[in-house]
Amino acid sequence: MRQTMYHPTFKNFPRDFYTLFMQVQEDPRISLSEIARRMGIDKRTASAWWKIALENRIIIPPVLRRKSFLNFRENVYFLKVKDPAKLFEKLKNNKEIIYYTVQTGFSNFGITSNQPIDPPEDVILSGERSDYYVSTPPHCSFEESVKVIQKKLQSLEEIENSPSTLIYHDEHYPWDEKDEVLYEEFCNDI
Structure with missing residues (x-):
C-alpha cells in the first residue's frame, strides 16, 4: 500500500492564528522556537502555522x-458603482491612481491616488489618508463583541470630543532620487 504525505491546508489545519499573531505583536523579532515554547507546541508545528x-x-x-507629509499625501475614495470591473478597466491606465480594491459593505469599489481626483459614480466617503495605524482586536466571538458594544451604548450619556488619532504632517519631508530608489527596493520586502 502506497502512503501519501499529508499536506496541511488552511481548511484542515488545527491552529491558533490569533495567539500566533499576538506573540509577534508583542515581540516583532520573536523566533519561531520561542513562539513554539510560549504556545506549548513543537517548533515544526509553529513553523507550519507561521507558513x-x-x-x-x-x-x-x-x-x-x-508618512503623510505634504509631499507624500494619498487620497482615498470609497465608491458605490454599478459595475466595478468596468470602472477598473476605465481607470486602470490613470497614473495618479496607485491602488484599487473591490469590496463589500457600504461601498463596493475603493481607489487610492497620489493626487486628488474626481472619480466617476457615487463617492460615499473620501479624504486624505493619515499615517498608517493598525488596531489589534481582542480575541472574542462576534456575539461577545456585540454585548460589549451594547453595554457601552447603554451607559453612554454624552459623546465627548477627543483629539483625532489620525496623524498628518503639515510640512514637506526632504526626499531625493536615492531615497526613492531605496524605498522602492525595500517597501514590500523587509
Whole structure:
C-alpha cells in the first residue's frame, strides 16, 4: 500500500492564528522556537502555522510606508458603482491612481491616488489618508463583541470630543532620487 504525505491546508489545519499573531505583536523579532515554547507546541508545528498564516495573508509581514507629509499625501475614495470591473478597466491606465480594491459593505469599489481626483459614480466617503495605524482586536466571538458594544451604548450619556488619532504632517519631508530608489527596493520586502 502506497502512503501519501499529508499536506496541511488552511481548511484542515488545527491552529491558533490569533495567539500566533499576538506573540509577534508583542515581540516583532520573536523566533519561531520561542513562539513554539510560549504556545506549548513543537517548533515544526509553529513553523507550519507561521507558513500557512503568511501564505494566506492572515499575518502580513511588515512593509515600509511613507508618512503623510505634504509631499507624500494619498487620497482615498470609497465608491458605490454599478459595475466595478468596468470602472477598473476605465481607470486602470490613470497614473495618479496607485491602488484599487473591490469590496463589500457600504461601498463596493475603493481607489487610492497620489493626487486628488474626481472619480466617476457615487463617492460615499473620501479624504486624505493619515499615517498608517493598525488596531489589534481582542480575541472574542462576534456575539461577545456585540454585548460589549451594547453595554457601552447603554451607559453612554454624552459623546465627548477627543483629539483625532489620525496623524498628518503639515510640512514637506526632504526626499531625493536615492531615497526613492531605496524605498522602492525595500517597501514590500523587509
